[in-house]
Amino acid sequence: MEGSPDLPPTDSAEDRAEQAAGKAAGSGSGGVRLEGVTKQFGDFTAVEEMDLDIADGEFFTMLGPSGCGKTTTLRMIAGFEQPTTGKVLIDGSDVAGLPAFKRPTNTVFQSYALFPHMTLEENVGFGLKRKKVPKDEIKKRVAGELERVGLSREAKRKPNQLSGGQQQRVALARALVNLPKVLLLDEPLGALDLKLRKGLQVQLKQIQRDVGITFVYVTHDQEEALTMSDRIAVMNEGRIEQCDDPESVYERPSTTFVAGFIGVSNLLPAVASSSSEIKLDTGPAIATPEASRFGTGERCFAVVRPEKLEIDLEGRGDTSKPGVDGVVETSLYLGTATQMAVRVAEGVSMTVLCPNVSDEERQSLPGAGARVRISWLPEHMHLVAESAGNKATADETPTDNVTQGVN
Amino acid sequence: MRAWRWLRENSILIIGLLAIAYMLVPILVIAVFSFNDPPGRYNFEWAGFTTEYWADAFGIEELTESLLTSIRLAFFTAIGATILGTLLAIALVRYQFFGRRAANLLIVIPMATPEVVIGAALLSFFLTLDVFQLGFTTLLIAHIMFSVSFVVIVVRSRLIGFDRRLEEAAADLGANAFTTFRKVTLPLIAPGVASAAFLSFALSIDDFVISNFNSGSTVTFPLYIFGANQRGIPVQVNVIATMLFAVTIIAMLAVIIQQKRAEKAAAMRPEEVANKPAISIPV
Numbered sequence: 192m193e194g195s196p197d198l199p200p201t202d203s204a205e206d207r208a209e210q211a212a213g214k215a216a217g218s219g220s221g222g223v224r225l226e227g228v229t230k231q232f233g234d235f236t237a238v239e240e241m242d243l244d245i246a247d248g249e250f251f252t253m254l255g256p257s258g259c260g261k262t263t264t265l266r267m268i269a270g271f272e273q274p275t276t277g278k279v280l281i282d283g284s285d286v287a288g289l290p291a292f293k294r295p296t297n298t299v300f301q302s303y304a305l306f307p308h309m310t311l312e313e314n315v316g317f318g319l320k321r322k323k324v325p326k327d328e329i330k331k332r333v334a335g336e337l338e339r340v341g342l343s344r345e346a347k348r349k350p351n352q353l354s355g356g357q358q359q360r361v362a363l364a365r366a367l368v369n370l371p372k373v374l375l376l377d378e379p380l381g382a383l384d385l386k387l388r389k390g391l392q393v394q395l396k397q398i399q400r401d402v403g404i405t406f407v408y409v410t411h412d413q414e415e416a417l418t419m420s421d422r423i424a425v426m427n428e429g430r431i432e433q434c435d436d437p438e439s440v441y442e443r444p445s446t447t448f449v450a451g452f453i454g455v456s457n458l459l460p461a462v463a464s465s466s467s468e469i470k471l472d473t474g475p476a477i478a479t480p481e482a483s484r485f486g487t488g489e490r491c492f493a494v495v496r497p498e499k500l501e502i503d504l505e506g507r508g509d510t511s512k513p514g515v516d517g518v519v520e521t522s523l524y525l526g527t528a529t530q531m532a533v534r535v536a537e538g539v540s541m542t543v544l545c546p547n548v549s550d551e552e553r554q555s556l557p558g559a560g561a562r563v564r565i566s567w568l569p570e571h572m573h574l575v576a577e578s579a580g581n582k583a584t585a586d587e588t589p590t591d592n593v594t595q596g597v598n
Numbered sequence: 599m600r601a602w603r604w605l606r607e608n609s610i611l612i613i614g615l616l617a618i619a620y621m622l623v624p625i626l627v628i629a630v631f632s633f634n635d636p637p638g639r640y641n642f643e644w645a646g647f648t649t650e651y652w653a654d655a656f657g658i659e660e661l662t663e664s665l666l667t668s669i670r671l672a673f674f675t676a677i678g679a680t681i682l683g684t685l686l687a688i689a690l691v692r693y694q695f696f697g698r699r700a701a702n703l704l705i706v707i708p709m710a711t712p713e714v715v716i717g718a719a720l721l722s723f724f725l726t727l728d729v730f731q732l733g734f735t736t737l738l739i740a741h742i743m744f745s746v747s748f749v750v751i752v753v754r755s756r757l758i759g760f761d762r763r764l765e766e767a768a769a770d771l772g773a774n775a776f777t778t779f780r781k782v783t784l785p786l787i788a789p790g791v792a793s794a795a796f797l798s799f800a801l802s803i804d805d806f807v808i809s810n811f812n813s814g815s816t817v818t819f820p821l822y823i824f825g826a827n828q829r830g831i832p833v834q835v836n837v838i839a840t841m842l843f844a845v846t847i848i849a850m851l852a853v854i855i856q857q858k859r860a861e862k863a864a865a866m867r868p869e870e871v872a873n874k875p876a877i878s879i880p881v
Contacts, residue, residue, distance in 0.1 A: 269770060270769075270770075271766055271769075271770075290769070290774075291766070291769040291770050292768075292769045292770070292771075292772050292773055292774050292778075293772075296770070297770055297771065298766075298767070298770045300763055300766070300767060302761070302763055304761065304763040304764050304766065304767035305767075306764060306767070306768075306782060307764075307786070308785045308786060317768070317771050317773070317781075318771035318772050321771060321772035321773050321777065322772055365771070366770075366771075369771065369772075
């Protein structure tokens with residue numbers, strides 16, 4: 192069937208991994224291409240005119256708040272939904288009208304969707320059985336896959352006898368054993384606790400490197416996306432706001448939405464006063480070559496990440512660096528760092544993150560109520576245009592302590 | 599004084615026992631009287647203990663025949679009603695179509711309509727239609743008709759709690775619609791389907807009113823007893839009734855034990871399983 196890659200039967204999971212990895216480097220297990228894809232449910236447009244090119248063997252993440260269309264996009268690739276208009280191509284061929292069971296993709300569902308009436312073995316072997324793979328080969332591949340996820344001893348158990356993390360690994364094994372051209376993962380770690388999630392993130396990335404299969408990963412957790420992905424598409428209201436590698440998305444967000452959704456961001460409203468300078472609404476004029484991207488007089492926002500800010504009591508510190516004055520409103524001890532909210536103007540506050548290097552340094556930080564000056568290096572400031580869609584608001588961003596520069 | 603206190607402390611138990619007795623004593627009487635040795639044609643007064651009628655349980659040909667007819671009828675009713683009702687339930691839960699809400703309501707009408715009305719209506723229907731002779735076929739049609747509603751309601755409740763993503767997962771793994779139904783949907787709704795089948799079997803074997811209108815010359819077990827009541831009920835009726843009761847009880851116990859076992863398996867999550875360290879990847 193379409194789902195079975197042209198691999199000869201192999202002896203072990205490792206062999207298979209090697210071959211698949213070789214394949215990813217060479218002939219290619221399959222990329223995904225969306226061309227002008229729109230999906231409407233009645234009056235509601237879930238995905239709008241989306242173009243996407245996911246390379247073969249890539250770990251690609253679609254990141255966004257709930258309702259941004261990321262899961263719908265995934266379901267269109269899987270074949271559970273058909274696009275209203277536009278084309279979906281998998282491994283170069285148009286899959287329009289091809290039902291899910293004929294597509295060379297496999298999915299790891301958010302709720303795992305393990306078959307409760309089957310043992311782990313039967314669950315993992317389900318796909319191979321549908322492809323009429325010989326029985327002893329099924330047995331071998333299932334055993335290999337269960338070993339990969341460390342559940343060999345539980346092979347005869349039913350899913351409800353496992354913990355959440357174990358169930359998640361079975362779901363992964365059940366999909367991977369079929370060696371799909373593309374593996375689709377719909378918030379696979381969403382239901383797990385933080386510690387387990389962190390461990391599995393690393394392992395998932397490692398597995399992806401081993402097997403070389405294209406992973407399309409959907410999540411609303413920005414940290415997860417940054418940790419694992421080769422590239423991230425940040426989505427909002429059915430559109431891609433930015434599609435780039437993790438570092439670019441974090442360091443150089445292209446819209447206020449991306450800046451607000453990825454990490455804690457400080458957005459300072461400003462206006463481009465010339466092609467080489469902006470004027471902050473709440474502070475000084477700052478020279479920056481990026482101003483040339485905006486017409487003179489055009490509104491924009493200056494973004495500086497909280498960890499790039501320096502905070503000093505008013506009147507002290509390096510005044511040659513750009514900065515603004517404000518009042519510390521709250522100071523939170525986070526363990527690895529201290530997070531301070533500083534009000535710089537009516538309705539505009541900034542978050543400053545100071546790493547806990549030493550006790551001494553931490554104790555010297557200004558407390559609540561102190562008048563301070565926040566400054567940064569010019570190269571750490573980045574200009575963004577306001578998002579076409581809505582701005583990320585606090586209730587949409589999953590991270591705790593997100594402080595919006597603009598209210 | 600102490601007796602009063604004891605009564606008060608155990609009042610719930612006492613009331614409960616009385617209620618159970620109220621429900622079970624008539625059945626007990628039937629069972630006890632299956633060992634009676636009545637002098638005349640009526641088995642209403644205790645006359646002495648005998649196992650004679652148990653030994654000769656199937657001695658009355660007409661009675662045995664009516665029992666076999668009833669079992670056959672109930673068997674086919676269960677099959678017909680379960681298949682039809684399950685498909686109906688799936689359509690009602692899964693698909694959006696014109697008249698779905700109306701259909702959901704109409705499905706309970708046979709349950710709410712007095713049996714006499716259904717029986718009489720069916721009779722005039724069969725007579726007007728003039729295709730089937732009154733007999734086993736008309737009985738089967740009638741029994742399937744009134745059982746389907748119950749099947750739909752039982753299976754529907756099972757389907758409403760069904761996780762559709764399991765079917766998507768099956769499709770994702772290469773199973774077409776039919777395989778998905780056979781391998782995933784059906785096994786998971788099987789408990790509901792099975793109880794629906796048992797229920798329609800029981801409803802059929804029990805039915806008197808509707809059968810009485812549509813049986814023609816066919817005699818089911820309830821019809822035989824009713825007829826025999828006029829002439830005098832043989833003790834074998836008690837014997838067979840007791841047997842039926844025993845079979846039902848055993849079947850029910852089997853279902854309960856099975857369910858308990860399933861629940862236990864579901865609840866079992868050994869510590870070592872839960873606490874096992876996360877993945878180790880052979881690299």
